[in-house]
Amino acid sequence: MGPILIVAVGRVHPGGLTALAHRLHTLLRTPVSETIPDIDPQSAFDPSRQQYRSDLLLELIADRAPADGKVLGVVSHDLFIPVLTYVFGEAELGGRAAVVSTFRLHNELYGLEADAVLLHERLVKEAMHELGHTVGLLHCYTPGCVMQPSSHTDLVDVKSEMFCRNCALQVGLEPLPTSPVQ
């Protein structure tokens, strides 16, 4: 997959980025680094919807991608694409950039107690999912595969953080021996 650069867009907890980078490195066996550059997401803000357009954020971060690698934007704001009410993230299919939002991954949004561990797990899964799209993977319906589409957190929670065997082989990764997804 090549090196991955995680960039914070707007205000994102730096500890969360480090933990994400560590986990992605373990899962993808590729160098992963993180940075908090000076990227102002305001140009992607839509005042009428009080949300940020994920496609414009992708444009903002795309040129930060390392050579032969991918850039993953992490944003705390709510994302949308025109037509849809919201998205958890977006990626250039077979491209270099992906973006994920933590906004709808928080338990608090659904009236539940905050859970930092669960939030981290959800962010890892959504990051893996969008990065999967950047290497050309489509949605996969193998139970547990991280490329399963998920529009709600409960659907994020039931899938694993890894590609199924087929998806892993498509991107040249050997599935982890401990992977629950076969």
Next chain:
Amino acid sequence: MPETIKVDHQTARLLVVDDEAVVRTSLSRWFEEDGYQVAAASDAAEALRFLQLQQFDLALVDIRMPGMDGMELQERLRQVCPDLLVIIITAFGSVDTAVQALKQGAFDYVTKPVDPDHLSHIVKNALAQRKLTEDKSRLESEVSRLASSGEFKGESDGARKVKELVTTAAPTDTTVMIRGESGTGKELVARALHMGSPRRYFPFIPLNCGGFTDSLLESELFGHEKGAFTGAHYRRKGKLELADGGTLFLDEVGNVSIKMQMDLLRVLESKQFVRVGGTRTVEVDFRTICATNRDLEAAMRSGEFREDLYYRLNVFVINVPPLRERREDVSMLAQHFLSEYARATNKPVESIDTDAMHCMMEYRWPGNVRELENAIERAVVVCPSRSIRIDDLPEDIRHSPDHPDDLSLESMEKRHMADVLRRTGGNVTRAAAILGINRVTLYNKIRKYSLR
């Protein structure tokens, strides 16, 4: 990006039509991640150009576009590509227009912005419905093809008459009685009646009434409840229930016992019955077609067949002539069975030579079309060349008295007496009456010609 629905996307092609570039791009990207093939058009004219170049399964059409709007485009799409599914995309506040689009045939509409789950559900449901429609259409044509392969065939006057009667009676729900000798194709006629009726996509259930004892026939017809009798481990539906919506074909109805005739009459009139061992009344809707080779009028006179059942069944009668009365059909039927069995046995048999055909044309075919079919099947199996010869035909046909080598008066007398005795079932008194000779003379001839 979020999505939750599993759809077979491998071949689904979507066309997005929207004048806003950002909508086209985001929808295309959204659907491509799910494996759809997506094309995007910025206006109606471009959409129509795309449709000339390739086929699409579904179009997502924005209702407000400059020039030709979504409503007008939908109308054009329906003319150009009537099978295309259309989902209208509308802004909040133009729902009335979207409802109008539904009335004009759009599959559904979505209001911007739409919940990702909702959009996926609608597209998935639309494609699933399209697949069901296509499957249904394919299965219906397959059913029609299979049904026509077993249709009643023949070009003789007798066969034409049968076909005309079938055409007349098929679309109605009237009870039909098919009469004819064994092997004439009464079940084919029954199937043709079923296939020509509005019930053709429901079951055709044949039941040979002559093959069962009363108790077995009762169980076959009405089904039984668990524990109704020894061995009834499960509840079982009878033929009447299986025929619900379709056609019940009662073959050899003339052989049903007097006791069962009463039960049969009751259910044919009320379309209600109770399973054997049960208490609940079951209602069914079926059409009745029956067949017999028995002289039902004689059976009625002798008290073996109920008069009320006779009149209940004898509503529209189709008499299927024996093959000997439509010899001109022998050649066509033989050719038909030849190609059928050549294909089934994978043998390169293509024709029937003149002598073999002549032999078959002369034969009386007491077993009718069934006997002809069996003869051709056998001939195809044993035939060593591309053409069936007389030697390939069954011995009964080759050495039939119907095409004798010996044309002496004595030989003709012998064959004629043997034929009359066969027709009377060996009844010497009746045979003698038919022949116009007394019984003693006939006995002497029988002894002389060793006819017994």
